[in-house]
Amino acid sequence: MLKKPASGVLGSSKSSTYPRGYASGFDSPAALLDGLFEHPAWRAQVAYMCRSLNPTVRNSFFRRAGVFTTLILLAAITNLSAAEKTAVILTVHDSLTAPNQPATIEAMLTGKSLRTEIPLGGEPIELLVAANVVATAMTGSDGRAFLSYTPKAKGSVLFTVRVGATSKTAAAEADANLAVWERRTPIIAVEMTSLMEVPTTQGPTVTLPGKDAEGKHPMPDAAHELGKLTQFYYNVLYVVTEDKVVGTNDQVGAQARQWLSDHKFPVGHILVFPSDPTAFGAKLDELHDAGWKTLKIGVGRSKTFAEAFLQRRLDAVMVPEPAKGEAPRKAKVAKEWKEVRKKM
DSSP states (O other): OBSSOOOSSOOOSSOOOSOTTSSTTSOOHHHHHTTSBSOHHHHHHHHHHHHTSOHHHHHHHHHHHHHHHHHHHHHHHHHHHHHTOBOEEEEEOOEEEOTTSOEEEEEEEEEEOSSOEEEOOSOEEEEEETTEEEEEEEOOTTSEEEEEEOOSSSEEEEEEEEEOTTOSBOOOEEEEEEEEOOTTSOEEEEEGGGGBSSOOSSSOSSOOTTOGGGSOOBOTTHHHHHHHHHHHTOEEEEEEEOOTTTOSHHHHHHHHHHHHHHTTOOOOEEEEEOSOTTHHHHHHHHHHHTTOTTEEEEEESSHHHHHHHHTTTOEEEESSOOOTTOSOTTOEEOSSGGGGGGGO
16 A cells, blocks of 8 residues: 655666666666555565566566567657658550550559649559559659550450559559550441430530439440440440540540440540540541551541541541531431441
């Protein structure tokens, strides 16, 4: 039983009798507790047990206690540092290549702020295929990282890019498709708006996440008919117009991919273009120069899309049937998707 209150710090004015290095400057635990207890037997037992400790054991105890405290502090600092990591947006768009040909996959890392998004340079980015890291790169001052991957067989390769473990930013990842096509296989370009019931004159081109009921619904039979065209013959290239309301081009592409998947359209290569009427025509020329010369037909809704093909002596089908006078003279017209195959 205590006979007087313990002070906030237990200490003694006596100098230590222990050799230098053995907790010098402090009395033994028994001496510190001695005099605090009223019961003689308890006091004697505690004093005997504490004084009987070997000085080396006492020193080891205090050292271990110090190490344990240091580890707790380091863990707290680490957790605080992790909590302060920069929130980021990581985006990536689809890529196109041929079997055994390297593909360059471009990822973009930006930091979130209240007013704008700032490109983040010097951050590690990893490329994963089938959950395995197949390439790594660092972002440049513009926030972009370029990763190279060489597929072995034709098909569609779903890949993921993510921020590396050593990054100073918060974790982030994004998915996209790598189209691996034989150059001799015919390609059909499809304007996304031709797959939707309502023309997209304003607002988002594709459905926003969680708002499918408020978004665009597919044209009747569009997914079924396009599936038939791509099952044995065509590879499909989806053409999307950029929309600043939705976000960056990579974000527009990601949402287009989700919309197509939700409505059971065949997997294809997605291209996002500015609203500039000459942009897609320039891309057609670029694809042909890169060896994709089997892209010879486009199915779309807009006059601009059809003209991009007709001006290069390629075929164009417009669906659904446009207003009178809207179709270019040499464009073929289908009232609905069931008629598209007959026009090709």
